[in-house]
Amino acid sequence: MTADSTPALVQPADGPDGDPATPAGTLSAARGPRARTTTEYLKYAAAKIAGAVVSLFAVLVTSFFLFRLIPSDPVKQMTGGRKVSTEQLANLRHQYGLDQPMWKQFTSYVGDALTGDFGISFQYHTPxxxxxxxxxxxxxxxxxxxxxxxxxxxxxxxxxxxxxxxxxxxxxxxxxxxxxxxxxxxxxxxxxxxxxxxxxxxxxxxxxxxxxxxxxxxxxxxxxxxxxxxxxxxxxxxxxxxxxxxxxxxxxxxxxxxxxxxxxxxxxxxxxxxxxxxxxxxxxxxxxxxxxxxxxxxxxxxxxxxxxxxxxxxxxxxxxxxxxVPDLPLVQGLFFVFATAVILANTLADILYPLLDPRVGR
Missing domain, CATH: 1.10.3720.10 (MetI-like)
Known part of the structure; x- marks a missing residue:
């Protein structure tokens, strides 16, 4: 084997403060074959944001149906066990929209929730x-x-x-x-x-x-x-x-x-x-x-x-x-807020990952 065919051993140059700038040694050096372009990063971030939007809508749907599986009548719970006539119970159900068909309650809930309106609390009678x-x-x-x-x-x-x-x-x-x-x-x-x-x-x-x-x-x-x-x-x-x-x-x-x-x-x-x-x-x-x-x-x-x-x-x-109770509007609103906080935090972490380690998302 000639001298020209012998592969050269290239030593990594020292970084600041005498640190060895090895490819595997720091996150900034672990860029793979090529650095991520701005367009690639924006596509990656847009995909994560789109996934978060889909997740939020799924949470909105889940929060409506999940708590209606609770075997309890919120109107009777609000009366505190007092003797109430059937007519009064019907009036309360009409007042809170509980006498409407389920599909109409759902569409009203989703439409209002998208504007930040989660309804009136059954317990506290406030938004x-x-x-x-x-x-x-x-x-x-x-x-x-x-x-x-x-x-x-x-x-x-x-x-x-x-x-x-x-x-x-x-x-x-x-x-x-x-x-x-x-x-x-x-x-x-x-x-x-x-x-x-x-x-x-x-x-x-x-x-x-x-x-x-x-x-x-x-x-x-x-x-x-x-x-x-x-x-x-x-x-x-x-x-x-x-x-x-x-x-x-x-x-x-x-x-x-x-x-x-x-x-x-x-x-x-x-x-x-x-x-x-x-x-x-x-x-x-x-x-x-x-x-x-x-x-x-x-x-x-x-x-x-x-x-x-x-x-x-x-x-x-x-x-x-x-x-x-269950206080359906309040439970639904809180559940949506809790889930939104977790989804947004995870999405933010996903978006920041490539800035810490460019290998992520390749």
Whole structure:
């Protein structure tokens, strides 16, 4: 074999700060045979948006028929068990449009819902959208606070435990996360109420049993009062949420740790902290990124059982009370809002994926 026929071994050039710019080493380098053009990306994003629109319409249809399978008469529930004549019941059904044929109720519902009108609540006799907007801030405060805390804690601990795989701290954190992940959130909430709100043995009751505020407070005292009420429900959501995030992040990073590009980075003399932070973690973030966007949708959807356990005046508690009647317009409106939040969060994640890893969607 002549010298001309011998393939040349091209060494990758060093990147900034002495980082090896290996093709598999960073997300920005994993572009495949050619970079995605703007037209290709727009087609990809348009397909995802179109799929989201179809999903939203399917949710709209499902929300109408699903809750009509509940074996209960909402008109009789609204009367509270009082003796009501047949004529009065008929008037109530006519007032709320329940005496119309199912197909007419459906077309009216879809037409109104597309304009943001979900009807009048049977319980509260106010527009459904107004009830939703009144309860939304409380849900965002609770689940939003928990989301930020458990996402940051789960990613940080998941990275640490994976990088020290097999150590005592890794075994403890993994076992503890698995235990919390298997515990129902509402059960954990009840346990926290018993121990830290009611008090048990030498532990006094330190926190309120539920609600958003005690009432009568203003200014900074009001902020402290709300924060005091937030402690137990936030701990409940963080305990379960961080465990899930830790386990996903740990698993993803363990898959990356045996990759050749990390061996190359270490051979270049980079510090272990730099190898983890600038090479391994960015590549391991995609599954965790997916989980974070799914959970972002749940920030609006709330946690129905947790909000109910803590008597939190948010969308979850409102859904539970509406379902017990059943308050069909309110249940349908809340179900559509919950599903829309999750669908939009997933669609946003799909659209952002190619910006993090151009291999996605090829």
């Amino acid at each position: 459904v959208i107004d009830k939703i907007m009144d309860a939304l801030p409380a849900t965002l405060l609770l689940t939003g606070t928990a989301y930020v805390l458990y996402s940051a804690l789960g990613i940080w601990l998941g990275t640490r435990t994976a990088w020290r795989n097999g150590s005592r701290s890794d075994r403890f954190n993994t076992a503890f996360a698995l235990t919390l992940y298997s515990v129902p959130a509402f059960w954990l909430g009840l346990l926290l109420i018993i121990v830290f709100a009611v008090g048990i043995g030498p532990i006094p009751g330190m926190f309120p049993t539920g609600g958003l505020e005690s009432g009568g407070e203003t200014g900074f005292a009001y902020v402290i009062d709300v924060a005091h009420h937030l402690v137990l429900p936030v701990i409940t959501l963080v305990a379960v949420g961080y465990a899930q995030t830790l386990l996903v992040m740990r698993s993803s990073l363990l898959d990356e740790m045996g990759s050749d590009y990390l061996t190359t980075a270490r051979a270049k003399g980079l510090r272990d902290d730099v190898v983890r932070r600038k090479h391994a973690v960015p590549n391991a973030m995609l599954p965790t990124f997916t989980l974070m966007f799914v959970n972002l949708g749940h920030v609006v959807a709330g946690q129905i059982l947790v909000e109910t356990v803590f008597s939190w005046p948010g969308l979850g508690g409102l859904f539970y009370s509406a379902l017990s």
